[in-house]
Amino acid sequence: MTNYYFPKGMRPSTLKERLAFYAEEFRLDKVAEWFKGRKDKIQFAVIIGRHTKIYLKEYAEDFSTTIIIDDYEDLNDVKNQIIEFLPEGVYYDRNIYDDDGEVVGQELAFDLDPENITCPIHGSLEDKMQRNQGLSFCELEFQMIKDQTVSLYEYLEGLFSKLKIVYSGRGFHIHVFDDDAYQLKFKDREAIAKDVKVKGFPIDTWVTTGDMRLIRLPYSLNGLVSRIVIPLSKSEMKDFDPTEDPRCIPDFAKRSILH
Template identity: 70%
Template sequence: MYYFPWGMRFSTLEERLKFYAEEFDVRRVSEWFERRKGRIYFAVIIGRHTKIFPEEYGEDASTTIIIDDYRDLEDVRRQIIEFVPEAVYYDRNVYDVMGNKLGQELAFDLDPENITCPVHGSLADKISRGQGLSFCELEFQIAKEQTIGLYEYLKKTFSNLKIVYSGRGFHIHVLDDHAYWLDRAEREKIARRVKEQGFQIDEWVTVGDMRLIRLPYSLNGLVSRIVIPLEKWEVEGFNPASDSRCLPKFLR
């Protein structure tokens, strides 16, 4: 069983449905992608971690379901509502009109469960107890500090950075045009240097092996928090227990 701070908990199917029907902000999602070229693919996971899923999707609860056939973002919303998923993602890959990969958005993932905690131990310790996605307040605080530090480190190389609260930890998206075209070797070099600086990132995200990343303004159904972009100056004082921007209506 996972443990989370601040009363974070799994969202029920009814709560997920209510969120995507009434709160999911398609306009802001569109704004997030305003500089993005080419068709964007989305994905959902219905109930891999929460084990909460509609009965008719029991066999596909842990499957990553790609949404690539849609008319517009409202149609994407309708398909999300059909699946009532615990998580929604978008594909960082950039494709040509034939569906061939051209490049990929560069991103860095700082999750609190990756932090070695004096109380709860390392990620390996947590996994051995079946608590691999669990985290505490101390780990979250360290993740915030690492996010600020990594942002400042990356600013020496890149100019267009966006921070996103993922519901558990933080993502830093690099939106500089040239960063999309970095090859795997270049991404591995960047990830290695970042790790050498002491930042506890998920390397497979930066390298590109994991091309999916949480969709801003979606619901993280594992902890019942809305995924929201943050300015760098907001991160230090950010509190997901009380910030109304990340609290769905069913928790207010």
């Protein structure tokens, strides 16, 4: 595996640890609550081991492939398929589909990752990429992206009324649930992304424009850093510390911390 650096206690999870999390801790009730109001059949996706290079041997040919989960009975069935793959990451499709499978809308989102911050210690994203550490981040970079997320949230409050922040395991996502936002055309999302970028916010523009329609599933495990993806309110952001907050630390990592 590439020699990434992360804040203290963060590390890739093993296959055994992924199994323990999804079998014992994965909160399907919380996942169902997240999708409350969605009437279409949601598509899910997994990436087995693209970044960690940790995967079941039977998936050696597909470890870096994005595998779509769209044939399932219910969320329990989705959970069982996740356990079959034991992936490093689980995602959902932000597109809204009609009964014929045609796209009729998309959830608007903003993705802020700490590696996009230029760090006075570790340099720019380009510097990190040259060292094959593009997904690495330190405590300072995390604090900086957390501050940027709050600032962007406050800016977006002037444009939208239904916003949610999600800690992604590394950085943050801001989801927009206004009805009108679902109907934005590509050019509209592109204009919003450009506006936000020009204002200095380090977003991944292809997420906001909709080119990348998948986004990490809340309450799933980010297997690259062994942290649970959790929603947070703006008021919780100030003191949020993923190295210590028990809400985002899976049981197997808590045991490691204690020992």
